[in-house]
Amino acid sequence: MARHEGQVIFVRHALPGERVLVQVTEGRVGDRFVRGDAVSVESASPHRVQAPCPYAAERLCGGCDFQHATPAHQRELKAAVVREQFERLAGVDVDVTVQPVDGDEDGLRWRTRVEFAVGADGRAGLRGHRSTTIIPVDDCLIATRPVIDSGVLDTEWHGCAAVDVVDAAHPDEPVLVPVPAPAGADAEGGLVGELARDLTADGEWVGEYVVSARGFWQVHPGAASTFLTRVVALLEAAPGDRVLDLYAGSGLFTMRLGELVHPGGFVLGVEADPHAADHGRHNTAHLDHVEWRANLVERELRSLLAQGVSADLVVLDPPRAGAGKETMALIARLGARRVVYVACDPATLARDVRAATDQGYGLASLEAWDAFPMTHHVECIAVLEPVPHRAGSPAGR
Ligand SMILES: C[S@@+](CC[C@H](N)C(=O)[O-])C[C@H]1O[C@@H](n2cnc3c(N)ncnc32)[C@H](O)[C@@H]1O
Known part of the structure; x- marks a missing residue:
């Protein structure tokens, strides 16, 4: 959070204590607060790292907020x-x-369930921050490998708004659920309604x-x-x-x-x-x-x-x-x-x-x-x- 001439600015992709150049993305002069994105860093926090994911940047994926900080600092x-x-x-x-x-410790490849948004072209992607824009991606570094290898990003998903990919213990392959479900799917909204989670x-x-x-x-x-x-x-x-x-x-x-x-x-x-x-x-x-x-x-x-x-x-x-x-x-x-x-x-x-x-x-x-x-x-x-x-x-x- 930054302040400029009495206005509060919520800044993405910055860290406390940094001096950054902010592009305002939402709001205007006179609003009580505006939102913005750090587009360049003039003086970096010692906790700043290069975001491992290329989509964790301004105007791109809205999913991760902290890729540019060390996991310990997060x-x-x-x-x-x-x-x-x-x-x-x-x-x-x-x-x-x-x-x-x-x-x-590295905070990557942990997400066993990801709902990908589907665009007008039928391709699955991830939503931009506070936006309906769908960012095409070829990977998501916080998703598990089976989620990405499920083929969700290589398939055309015409007729649905999203695809929920769930990587559970059983079945061995991730379950892909189009949302909303196509006609004829079961009442729970999935082509496959149930799965099992093993727990130790x-x-x-x-x-x-x-x-x-x-x-x-x-x-x-x-x-x-x-x-x-x-x-x-x-x-x-x-x-x-x-x-x-x-x-x-x-x-x-x-x-x-x-x-x-x-x-x-x-x-x-x-x-x-x-x-x-x-x-x-x-x-x-x-x-x-x-x-x-x-x-x-x-x-x-x-x-x-x-x-x-x-x-x-x-x-x-x-x-x-x-x-x-x-x-x-x-x-x-x-x-x-x-x-x-x-x-x-x-x-x-x-x-x-x-x-x-x-x-x-x-x-x-x-x-x-x-x-x-x-x-x-x-x-x-x-x-x-x-x-x-x-x-x-x-x-x-
Ligand atoms: C965070 S989940 C926790 C589920 C479970 N403890 C677990 O860890 O797997 C919250 C659950 O609360 C249910 N829920 C939401 N609002 C509820 C309400 N007002 N009364 C009862 N259940 C509710 C949801 O359906 C969901 O299953």
Whole structure:
């Protein structure tokens, strides 16, 4: 972010502390803020590198934000964003470092799922930054080799707006799903509706998860196992615990938690997408104390609380929009001894932590993971615990 004569300029392809020549790409004199692209660098940051990808430059691909910084500095920049959001939105000072996922130090060839846009000529490419322009590419350095070798970039895709390429464990070849689906494809919008993800975490085989080709699954190959390992370690579920897995997808956390609370406990997975909830049911079918509700979290929580249900532990992993103030208040009413919140947007996480604080929970720990190297995205895992009541404190808790 730069300032010029009182105007704020959001500059792509620059780094903090640099002096660069900026071409304004959006907005005009008099606007409160404008956007621009660094077109030449007069004094470079010591963390600047030549972007490995030739499409990571002005007016080209809009996908990667940080190719021009060392991976270590990318993580420092993300940590600074997390700290700033927590200070601004949660009113908490956090000391956080962003850790690479699964030893991924170069940040390349990790993306197991890419949705390529299709142009009027039928060729697949990647979108420009904040633009409908489709940039023709012959490679994408953050995509896995099987995604690129799938032939998606050498095929003409007439009649669809995009092609989603998914590189999972099974089948061996990536699945290519035209979007929207051509007539006659199955209801999930794919020519191939299902695929399987094998999961090993901490060197131990966890299981095989069946998921929809276009259903949610972490895109970095090391992310699902890292987050599962961390959630299990942070939640400390034990036999007898009653656990709610909210925004549960196809059961990434549900399966392992179901095993840990046995005997005597139960896990309830709540997921709005009925296909994902069906897959969750399938993936946990061997655990008869695991139940699923294909419902909105907020609606399900209201109904559970009306029945007097409480929980020992809660894990939630909402989409980018976060859970929201009302849902956080409902979660607090469950009375859990610990809530583990997995978040892909630090701003909505910080807002929700603030909401939890208002309901008597405090931030016990925060960690951050670089599950999306070369982009500005960062995944956080926060632990919330009830704050003991202190007589005379205005919040009362
Ligand atoms: C980030 S994904 C997490 C899935 C799962 N925990 C995993 O890691 O594979 C978020 C999930 O929340 C679901 N979802 C979004 N809004 C929801 C809501 N209001 N109630 C229930 N589920 C919701 C989405 O369908 C998606 O499966």
